[in-house]
Amino acid sequence: MTRKQRRLSIIAAAGAVLAVAAGLVLYAFQDTIVFFNTPTDLAEKPSPPGTRLRLGGLVKEGSVVRDQGHEVRFIITDTEHEAPVVYAGILPDLFREGQGVVAEGALREDGTFVADTVLAKHDENYMPREVADALKEKGVWQGGTPTDRNAN
């Protein structure tokens, strides 16, 4: 084995150990690294009311109700489980039915999630409005509704 080969194999071995170590650390911390929990996580591992957490999923179609004042009620769904959310405040531009959101807050005794922050989550699809409309017409794609700020 030449000196170069020896150096290369030492680095390869160290790199493999490092990669495994990093993998184990990330695996151990995965519950902390996730930015939000889904309604299914909440149903499987219920946390006591009052614990702060982030709840993420899609805003269920037809679930957004605006009360007097600026309180908004809606349902976050991951298509398996659902969670009712109540929020008072300004919603981001991208917030609309069928769109991904992350709500930050805590569960109330009655199972309603009281959010103090609502973030909109954007998906990986980018297209002009005409393409989105055309795809919808053909029924190929069922994504979020095109921007219509007047309706919000």
Next chain:
Amino acid sequence: MVHEGTATVKRGWFGSLANPTRFSALAARTIPWLGGLSAILLAVAAYMAFFVAPPDYQQGDTVRIMFLHVPAAWLSMFAYTLIAGAALGTLVWRHPLADVAARAAAPIGASFTFLALVTGSLWGKPMWGAWWVWDARLTSVLILFLIYLGLIAMWRAIEEPARAARLVAILALVGFVNVPIIKFSVDWWNTLHQPASVFRMGGPTIDSSILIPLLVSAAGFTVLFVTLLLGAMRNEIMRRRIRSLQIRQAGATSSARAS
């Protein structure tokens, strides 16, 4: 670090680049062409970004930030990968230009990382409703930025160039573990940041009217990166030459005084 004329001739084309003098001459000849090419590509990209690309169906005109954000983010990882490759070159093959390349790439990579963080933040406020969140993607890119700063600080802190090169190379290789974490963070964990749109299984999810300007912009910034890298490497070679001349001079005067 730079031993002029000591590079072995037997190494072929890549080996001939190991000679700093020959490399500098080649860089000097290519830099104007590459600079011109990147200027043209970036001008076309800017025109396409503002006048050709349509507004996104959901984001409206805010989508245009992507033409800056995405190339900057790609280059932040590309530059680091290049530094890690150069670190191998330093540690295994003792290539005379490997440390020069890494040292030249680090500030450029850090700048692109910073640009990606800032443009992402400017996009995040109107779209997500937050300037910053501690999700896996954003946090791992911030760590990348801090690693860049750490590498730059370490080069400057260690007096002896050969020692600095070796220690920084080790740190650079350790830090490389972060690059796949950045790339796959959006797949491994729930993040607020959207998943990959271009380099993904099943092809891009960006309509071609937005994708083409993005790719032109990415090509322009990549050529700009190479141009800046070659320029910075030339400067680094000259800086090292000046340093060795100063040391030789100091040695000459002190031995003259001693006699």
